[in-house]
Amino acid sequence: MLPRHAPGRRAHHLAINISTPTPYRPSVFQLVVGRPLFRWILLIIGAMFGLWIFAPLLFGGGYRLHRHHRPYIPDGIAFPPPPHRPPPPPHHEGPPTVWSERADRVRDAFVHAWSGYSKYAAGYDELMPVTGEPVNNFNGWGVTLFDSLDTMWLMGLHDSFREALGSVAKSTFALKENNYAPFFETVIRYLGGLLSAYALSGEPVLLTRADDLGSMLLPAFNTTSGLPMYAVNTVSGRTRLGWSGSVLWAEALSNQMEYKYLAHLTGRTEYYNKTESIMQKMYTANHTDGLFATMWDIHKATPSNFHFSVGAYADSAHEYLLKQWLLTAQSEPKTRDLYLQSMSGILNKLLYLTPTRQLLYVTDIQNNYPTHIFEHLSCFLPGLLALGVYSLPDLSKRDKELHTWAAKGLAETCWATYFDTTTGLGPDEIAMTPGDLWMGKMEEWEAGGRVGVPPGTWEVKRQRWEAGRDWTVRKPGYLLRPEAVESFYILWKTTGDVRWRERGWSVFKAIEKYTRTKYGYASLASVDDAYPQLKDEMPSYFLAETLKYLFLLFTDEDPLSLKHWVFNTEAHPLPVFDWSPWEKEEYNITL
Numbered sequence: 001m002l003p004r005h006a007p008g009r010r011a012h013h014l015a016i017n018i019s020t021p022t023p024y025r026p027s028v029f030q031l032v033v034g035r036p037l038f039r040w041i042l043l044i045i046g047a048m049f050g051l052w053i054f055a056p057l058l059f060g061g062g063y064r065l066h067r068h069h070r071p072y073i074p075d076g077i078a079f080p081p082p083p084h085r086p087p088p089p090p091h092h093e094g095p096p097t098v099w100s101e102r103a104d105r106v107r108d109a110f111v112h113a114w115s116g117y118s119k120y121a122a123g124y125d126e127l128m129p130v131t132g133e134p135v136n137n138f139n140g141w142g143v144t145l146f147d148s149l150d151t152m153w154l155m156g157l158h159d160s161f162r163e164a165l166g167s168v169a170k171s172t173f174a175l176k177e178n179n180y181a182p183f184f185e186t187v188i189r190y191l192g193g194l195l196s197a198y199a200l201s202g203e204p205v206l207l208t209r210a211d212d213l214g215s216m217l218l219p220a221f222n223t224t225s226g227l228p229m230y231a232v233n234t235v236s237g238r239t240r241l242g243w244s245g246s247v248l249w250a251e252a253l254s255n256q257m258e259y260k261y262l263a264h265l266t267g268r269t270e271y272y273n274k275t276e277s278i279m280q281k282m283y284t285a286n287h288t289d290g291l292f293a294t295m296w297d298i299h300k301a302t303p304s305n306f307h308f309s310v311g312a313y314a315d316s317a318h319e320y321l322l323k324q325w326l327l328t329a330q331s332e333p334k335t336r337d338l339y340l341q342s343m344s345g346i347l348n349k350l351l352y353l354t355p356t357r358q359l360l361y362v363t364d365i366q367n368n369y370p371t372h373i374f375e376h377l378s379c380f381l382p383g384l385l386a387l388g389v390y391s392l393p394d395l396s397k398r399d400k401e402l403h404t405w406a407a408k409g410l411a412e413t414c415w416a417t418y419f420d421t422t423t424g425l426g427p428d429e430i431a432m433t434p435g436d437l438w439m440g441k442m443e444e445w446e447a448g449g450r451v452g453v454p455p456g457t458w459e460v461k462r463q464r465w466e467a468g469r470d471w472t473v474r475k476p477g478y479l480l481r482p483e484a485v486e487s488f489y490i491l492w493k494t495t496g497d498v499r500w501r502e503r504g505w506s507v508f509k510a511i512e513k514y515t516r517t518k519y520g521y522a523s524l525a526s527v528d529d530a531y532p533q534l535k536d537e538m539p540s541y542f543l544a545e546t547l548k549y550l551f552l553l554f555t556d557e558d559p560l561s562l563k564h565w566v567f568n569t570e571a572h573p574l575p576v577f578d579w580s581p582w583e584k585e586e587y588n589i590t591l
């Protein structure tokens with residue numbers, strides 16, 4: 001044992017410069033440490049401190065000092081990881097710009113719609129914006145609240161967000177015995193809303209309720225084919241078919257993003273299995289030159305009509321093909337292949353040009369004949385095509401060109417349907433003057449040496465008079481729908497062309513001018529009336545989608561980079577994630 005005064009290494013190093021050794025004089029410290037009792041106490045305290053610091057390292061894992069304490073997760077076991085944390089909501093620094101002020105105007109519009117709803121319709125699904133009355137039309141669980149959560153968070157409306165969480169916490173998702181929740185709408189609005197608000201805020205109650213709701217809706221998948229029933233009673237698990245007796249293609253293929261992300265967050269195999277089983281059916285299903293029927297047999301998972309469309313009945317199924325591939329970090333190539341196949345079918349068969357203005361439009365085929373009807377709902381397609389070009393690096397040069405041109409041309413036409421009308425808002429459904437197949441015109445243009453811009457992609461000029469429009473109205477209302485501004489947003493993000501922003505601003509100004517009421521915002525009965533009649537409805541998607549896309553279009557920040565976030569069909573952004581090796585094994589994910 002060393003003498004008590006023997007210098008340690010450090011002291012020794014100092015000591016070599018000292019020529020005369022100083023005589024030994026015990027300090028107070030040495031006197032205290034020198035007593036055996038104190039020495040033992042210090043030793044024990046030291047050992048306990050060491051154990052506290054190093055034990056997690058010795059027994060696996062790392063020592064964590066999180067402000068929000070997370071459960072200790074040993075390496076190698078893939079618990080669901082915490083949600084991807086985005087930067088805080090966009091907060092404009094510095095002096096206001098034209099665009100930051102426009103974003104503020106959209107926030108004001110949201111606040112107006114939200115205050116009307118929370119004041120006059122809290123606890124109900126939607127506000128009737130003309131009479132100020134509440135209405136239940138989507139299960140009576142307060143769909144506007146669930147649909148609005150992530151928009152509030154993005155707009156930095158934290159007080160409203162926190163208040164809304166209280167209502168979320170109290171939800172039971174119960175239904176009376178004879179009531180049924182429509183599966184598709186409940187998944188994209190309620191479940192999608194909860195999941196994206198969870199991904200943005202990390203509030204645990206949102207995930208708990210998403211898990212509750214996700215499992216209450218599972219009986220919908222309990223069919224011989226695995227294709228979902230139209231509606232389910234969340235208490236009894238009883239299900240029922242819709243009016244058509246078949247499954248719409250959009251109903252079958254618009255739950256994979258939500259259920260896969262939910263499987264990833266909860267580790268529950270059935271969430272993955274049920275939704276992926278539908279994909280397995282689609283990989284082997286019969287299609288017609290890449291086109292998938294709008295209705296499917298619930299027992300056999302086979303097509304049950306000869307109707308091909310990108311509008312109602314089919315629309316979001318196309319989105320979920322590309323978006324599943326993007327959401328799961330490009331790890332499921334079969335969904336990408338199906339996307340490319342279906343886009344090729346659409347580009348070859350459903351795209352036409354009007355004879356006079358050469359407007360590019362997408363229509364549907366009914367028993368081999370194109371109807372030449374163009375739905376506002378189809379205006380999501382240019383945005384989807386642009387997103388595909390942006391995120392599919394392996395696209396062939398020709399596909400890249402065709403998809404880019406189709407995106408531009410279709411978005412121009414969507415804009416024309418707004419630009420041409422008296423109110424500056426687009427009608428819900430129009431009939432186009434029948435013209436030629438786009439692909440035929442495209443091949444002629446290519447064969448002719450590609451003179452001028454590709455057919456259908458030129459900038460449209462306004463046509464006030466119906467006779468000159470190349471289209472007539474079938475459903476004249478503007479239902480506060482998002483699809484046109486959704487595509488403007490994606491085109492602005494992917495091309496940087498400021499015209500899409502300017503056009504979005506025109507749309508927003510028209511919304512303010514014609515649809516704003518004392519209580520909120522109302523759908524219009526006819527877009528070509530100078531004093532249009534208001535319909536007493538404010539759909540929840542106006543807050544979830546239309547105002548969110550407009551806000552994102554104008555805000556100079558990029559809170560939801562298209563590389564890291566994927567919007568579900570109700571504009572609820574979900575974060576891109578990787579399947580861990582554990583999940584691949586457990587869920588039997590085969591690529």
Ligand SMILES: *[C@@H]1O[C@H](CO)[C@@H](O)[C@H](O)[C@H]1NC(C)=O
Pocket residue numbers: 219222237
């Ligand atoms: C699924 O349906 C079968 C037969 O209709 C029934 O026996 C079973 O309990 C159902 N399962 C669930 C989870 O609802």
Ligand SMILES: *[C@@H]1O[C@H](CO)[C@@H](O)[C@H](O)[C@H]1NC(C)=O
Pocket residue numbers: 272273274276277280587588
């Ligand atoms: C889901 O589970 C069933 C029964 O275990 C299995 O046959 C089926 O292949 C699974 N589906 C997927 C997509 O993994």
Ligand SMILES: *[C@@H]1O[C@H](CO)[C@@H](O)[C@H](O)[C@H]1NC(C)=O
Pocket residue numbers: 284285286302
């Ligand atoms: C596809 O159609 C063919 C001919 O109609 C039929 O024989 C085959 O069973 C179908 N395949 C599937 C997977 O439905």
